[in-house]
Amino acid sequence: GAVVSQHPSWVICKSGTSVKIECRSLDFQATTMFWYRQFPKQSLMLMATSNEGSKATYEQGVEKDKFLINHASLTLSTLTVTSAHPEDSSFYICSASFPGQGNTIYFGEGSWLTVV
Amino acid sequence: AQSVTQLGSHVSVSEGALVLLRCNYSSSVPPYLFWYVQYPNQGLQLLLKYTTGATLVKGINGFEAEFKKSETSFHLTKPSAHMSDAAEYFCAVSEGGGYNKLIFGAGTRLAVHP
Numbered sequence: 001g002a003v004v005s006q007h008p009s010w011v012i013c014k015s016g017t018s019v020k021i022e023c024r025s026l027d028f029q030a031t032t033m034f035w036y037r038q039f040p041k042q043s044l045m046l047m048a049t050s051n052e053g054s055k056a057t058y059e060q061g062v063e064k065d066k067f068l069i070n071h072a073s074l075t076l077s078t079l080t081v082t083s084a085h086p087e088d089s090s091f092y093i094c095s096a097s098f099p100g101q102g103n104t105i106y107f108g109e110g111s112w113l114t115v116v
Numbered sequence: 117a118q119s120v121t122q123l124g125s126h127v128s129v130s131e132g133a134l135v136l137l138r139c140n141y142s143s144s145v146p147p148y149l150f151w152y153v154q155y156p157n158q159g160l161q162l163l164l165k166y167t168t169g170a171t172l173v174k175g176i177n178g179f180e181a182e183f184k185k186s187e188t189s190f191h192l193t194k195p196s197a198h199m200s201d202a203a204e205y206f207c208a209v210s211e212g213g214g215y216n217k218l219i220f221g222a223g224t225r226l227a228v229h230p
Binding site (some may be wrong): 112 | 220
């Protein structure tokens with residue numbers, strides 16, 4: 001079964017509103033999670049590294065004030081897209097390092113965001 | 117900086133034929149290498165990974181990959197394609213070695229026809 005879960009799987013929001021996506025590690029603690037973005041028919045681009053109890057580390061070109069990341073517990077990281085615009089529409093995927101199986105990195109199911 | 121190049125954005129094979137998906141990497145440190153599969157509208161599923169040790173790595177669904185340091189390659193193969201193998205495949209390298217954030221290749225879409 002899934003070891004990393006995302007919610008919601010699909011979300012539609014109006015331009016100018018904010019939307020939150022959750023990433024949970026199931027039955028294990030993840031001090032570090034990663035957020036990726038994938039445009040249709042393209043590869044995954046790392047947005048930020050989410051660190052439990054501290055500020056996220058953003059990749060170059062990613063607006064930290066627009067993509068708010070909170071990692072308040074060892075099993076939950078959230079990505080909030082603020083003041084969403086249609087160009088923010090994308091597939092957002094998180095990952096976490098699973099302590100078992102030699103720290104294998106597992107991905108969530110992904111979340112489709114459509115901004116209308 | 118690390119990078120991954122996947123040769124061929126689209127690969128088409130007949131059912132039962134050999135599958136070969138190419139991946140070359142660039143890394144200044146010993147790499148950790150991964151292959152993931154993505155089915156439409158879904159997340160990524162790990163097929164296999166190379167960290168250290170044996171260079172031929174066997175994964176799920178009959179896939180395997182061989183780490184060739186001299187060629188900086190980590191090609192994915194499967195002896196006999198099934199229709200269910202049709203999907204997008206991503207090769208990735210772990211930045212800085214070890215288990216860390218991943219740098220992905222552009223992906224290869226595998227089509228399997230009867």
